[in-house]
Amino acid sequence: MIEVKDLHKSFGDAHILKGITTSFEKGKTSLVIGQSGSGKTVFLKCLLGLFSYEQGSISYDGKIYSELSEDQKRNLRAEIGMVFQGSALFDSMTIQENVMFPLRMFTKMSKSEMEDRADFVLKRVNLPEAHFKMPSEASGGMQKRVAIARAIVNNPKYLFCDEPNSGLDPKTAMVIDNLIQEITDEYNITTVINSHDMNSVMEIGEKIVFLQLGLKEWEGSKHNIFKTENKAVTDFVYSSELFKKVRRMYLEENE
Amino acid sequence: MTYLNNIGLYFLMIKEMFRKPTKWSVMKGLILKDIDDLVIGSLGIVAFISFFVGGVITIQTALNISNPLIPKYLVGFATRQSVILEFAPTFTSIIMAGKVGSFITSSIGTMRVTEQIDALEVMGINALNYLVFPKTVAMMLYPFAIAIGMFLGILGGMAACVYGGYTTLEDYILGVQMDFDGFHMTYSFIKTFVFAFILATIPSFHGFYMKGGALEVGKASTTSFVWTSVVIILLNYILTDMLLG
Numbered sequence: 001m002i003e004v005k006d007l008h009k010s011f012g013d014a015h016i017l018k019g020i021t022t023s024f025e026k027g028k029t030s031l032v033i034g035q036s037g038s039g040k041t042v043f044l045k046c047l048l049g050l051f052s053y054e055q056g057s058i059s060y061d062g063k064i065y066s067e068l069s070e071d072q073k074r075n076l077r078a079e080i081g082m083v084f085q086g087s088a089l090f091d092s093m094t095i096q097e098n099v100m101f102p103l104r105m106f107t108k109m110s111k112s113e114m115e116d117r118a119d120f121v122l123k124r125v126n127l128p129e130a131h132f133k134m135p136s137e138a139s140g141g142m143q144k145r146v147a148i149a150r151a152i153v154n155n156p157k158y159l160f161c162d163e164p165n166s167g168l169d170p171k172t173a174m175v176i177d178n179l180i181q182e183i184t185d186e187y188n189i190t191t192v193i194n195s196h197d198m199n200s201v202m203e204i205g206e207k208i209v210f211l212q213l214g215l216k217e218w219e220g221s222k223h224n225i226f227k228t229e230n231k232a233v234t235d236f237v238y239s240s241e242l243f244k245k246v247r248r249m250y251l252e253e254n255e
Numbered sequence: 256m257t258y259l260n261n262i263g264l265y266f267l268m269i270k271e272m273f274r275k276p277t278k279w280s281v282m283k284g285l286i287l288k289d290i291d292d293l294v295i296g297s298l299g300i301v302a303f304i305s306f307f308v309g310g311v312i313t314i315q316t317a318l319n320i321s322n323p324l325i326p327k328y329l330v331g332f333a334t335r336q337s338v339i340l341e342f343a344p345t346f347t348s349i350i351m352a353g354k355v356g357s358f359i360t361s362s363i364g365t366m367r368v369t370e371q372i373d374a375l376e377v378m379g380i381n382a383l384n385y386l387v388f389p390k391t392v393a394m395m396l397y398p399f400a401i402a403i404g405m406f407l408g409i410l411g412g413m414a415a416c417v418y419g420g421y422t423t424l425e426d427y428i429l430g431v432q433m434d435f436d437g438f439h440m441t442y443s444f445i446k447t448f449v450f451a452f453i454l455a456t457i458p459s460f461h462g463f464y465m466k467g468g469a470l471e472v473g474k475a476s477t478t479s480f481v482w483t484s485v486v487i488i489l490l491n492y493i494l495t496d497m498l499l500g
Contacts, residue, residue: 082374088371104281105277
């Protein structure tokens with residue numbers, strides 16, 4: 001479980017995060033949503049320890065990140081899997097080498113054990129025959145799946161995804177969403193996804209945190225989001241006619 | 256203020272580069288790859304330039320010695336001194352700032368832009384140790400390239416001299432061997448080691464701390480070339496004054 005208390009982050013005079021308090025439970029897929037510029041990416045980078053913050057605390061299963069020694073932080077980071085918006089695959093390595101990379105860095109596995117593990121996770125993300133391709137030879141959807149495989153290869157306790165659906169067609173986006181949710185359930189990990197894809201919200205949002213102008217405006221589940229009267233949330237989530245209709249139908253069915 | 260800030264950040268980068276070392280089994284592969292990319296990959300251009308510039312030095316020296324009282328073997332002597340003291344260590348390093356330096360800046364800068372450096376840091380890997388340290392170690396073999404450059408520069412001079420008819424082979428060899436001071440080689444290799452460190456770290460600094468997109472990667476490469484050249488020229492003056500002055 002990840003707990004965030006009163007998180008503040010500024011860049012010069014710009015106060016980006018203005019006291020965010022929330023939590024992300026183990027075994028659940030949580031989504032952080034909000035408009036561009038709402039502070040989602042800064043929030044995620046604070047969670048990952050890539051940005052320091054001025055005030056507040058972040059704790060991973062009760063351990064407060066800022067109070068950990070450098071070694072403890074490094075050990076904690078080895079338990080984190082991250083899927084970046086642009087996949088961030090190492091372009092000088094093959095897909096198999098990319099997936100094996102965390103194993104080479106953090107385990108004492110033999111080469112054949114690493115290859116077996118890479119085989120297993122690549123099959124898990126439905127890429128059984130892509131081992132020797134370079135990332136540049138893979139499509140956007142394939143690259144995202146390789147990034148997920150790399151993120152889960154070392155059995156992480158926490159999985160973070162920054163806009164995992166950006167640039168993907170709706171069908172591939174759904175495959176990626178479902179894959180993340182299946183992996184979260186299967187390995188009982190704490191998953192946090194940054195997204196502004198409303199399909200993801202409806203499909204896999206077991207917990208949704210809505211950020212606006214650096215503040216937590218609303219939080220709840222995908223079921224609550226249909227019922228909320230919070231204007232900022234409804235303006236953002238139901239901005240399209242299609243989602244307005246979906247919401248109306250959901251409310252009529254559940255009356 | 257920005258310059259002072261960058262100088263401070265550069266030294267902090269150097270310190271950070273030695274912390275939290277990457278596993279030796281991984282580091283070994285990275286060093287070998289960087290030796291191949293940075294040193295072995297540069298041998299061709301170093302050899303080509305050295306040979307022909309050695310030839311040009313010889314021709315120009317020979318053409319400028321019009322006084323019959325000045326012995327012809329001085330052409331070989333002047334070529335040797337120019338090549339060993341300045342041309343091979345300094346001039347070649349400026350060229351390498353363009354070749355190796357822009358390669359390092361653009362490759363690390365692209366990793367920054369495409370979040371590959373963030374991916375390393377999220378995994379708990381010291382990205383500076385992983386990316387910059389192997390390049391710095393690999394560049395410690397750069398003096399071997401310079402030694403080849405020295406040899407080929409003098410050889411190029413000999414070819415130009417003999418085939419161009421400026422002096423005889425015997426005169427040229429006599430000049431090359433004349434009044435040889437072993438400390439000049441020491442001076443030259445001290446400079447080369449310092450320049451090798453600069454060639455690895457300043458371009459890495461510009462790549463690692465760049466912000467922006469593809470356009471900024473290009474700008475960072477240009478800035479890195481300018482600053483690497485400036486620092487090499489300044490250090491060349493300081494080292495020459497310290498060691499030979």
